[in-house]
Amino acid sequence: MYRETTASAGLGGVVRCLWEDAGRAPKRIVPDGCVDLVASGDEVFVAGPDTTAWTWETPSGVRARGVRFAPGRAGDVLGLGADELRDQRVPLGDLWGKEGALLTERVLDGAASLTDVVAEHRTGRGDREIAELIARLDGGVSRVSAALKTFATGERQLRRRFTLAVGYGPATYLRVTRFQRAIGLAGTAPDLASLAFSAGYADQAHLSRDCREFAGVQAREFFLARKCAMSTVDSYSAR
Structure with a gap:
């Protein structure tokens, strides 16, 4: 499919x-x-x-x-x-x-x-500082401020360039990449609390909030559907 x-x-x-x-x-x-x-x-x-x-x-x-x-x-x-x-x-x-x-x-x-x-x-080779900032955010930092440390460029300019390149600011991107990490781990966590912890959320409530905003449904409904879909794929692949 x-x-x-x-x-x-x-x-x-x-x-x-x-x-x-x-x-x-x-x-x-x-x-x-x-x-x-x-x-x-x-x-x-x-x-x-x-x-x-x-x-x-x-x-x-x-x-x-x-x-x-x-x-x-x-x-x-x-x-x-x-x-x-x-x-x-x-x-x-x-x-x-x-x-x-x-x-x-x-x-x-x-x-x-x-x-x-x-x-x-294709033109250019991308923005090295933005690539580094994306890598830090993808790496699981808990706050944007931690990812912005040690850059030669000022924070305001770096945030502006990030929004231009990615489409939204570092704070939104951090939430998006954390939610995607939860999706990737959905098949391994026994419950939403464990999933939230494994994906880097402070607690289950933060995962639930992001799920409502990014997926438009309750977390329990969304991740249950993900597990069912993954089980169907695994069953089909094993035939």
Whole structure:
């Protein structure tokens, strides 16, 4: 139904993964700090970064595919700040005008792939300080202030550059990456309190709050559904 693959070495650092989805059931897409370039049906569009969940349903008989940019790197390809795309789905033609419309036709006709689009439009090598700050936030710090220490650049400027690159500020990103860590650990924790502790939350209440904001449902309902989905995949893979 859904699978992810690693991008070629030439796109390393810019692209987190490539993905395909042929499942028809509606999916709840929750924030992950990333921007995606997506081809589905008769459209090619840019999605995210998100601050709340949205519902995705692949049309019957359609295989959607996408390129998921690494956090902070979409601007190196798309040519604008990720904050301008926050919580939006923007057709490539609207983003790049005539060139975007022509590229959309080429991708949908099979004359070019999404990775071709990324490779042809990639510029720059990213912001090293922002990459370091993202790594620190992903590493499990409890507060943004701890991650901002020892940078040569002033905190205000660093926060501004982070928002431009990622789409929202370090505090929101820290919450998003912590929630994603909880999702990744959902199959191993016996209860929500243990899950919250393992993911780096102060307590279960903070996990529940983030789940309501980012997923739009209660934590118990969301993580139970995740466990059931993982069990179904494991059962299918074992056949």
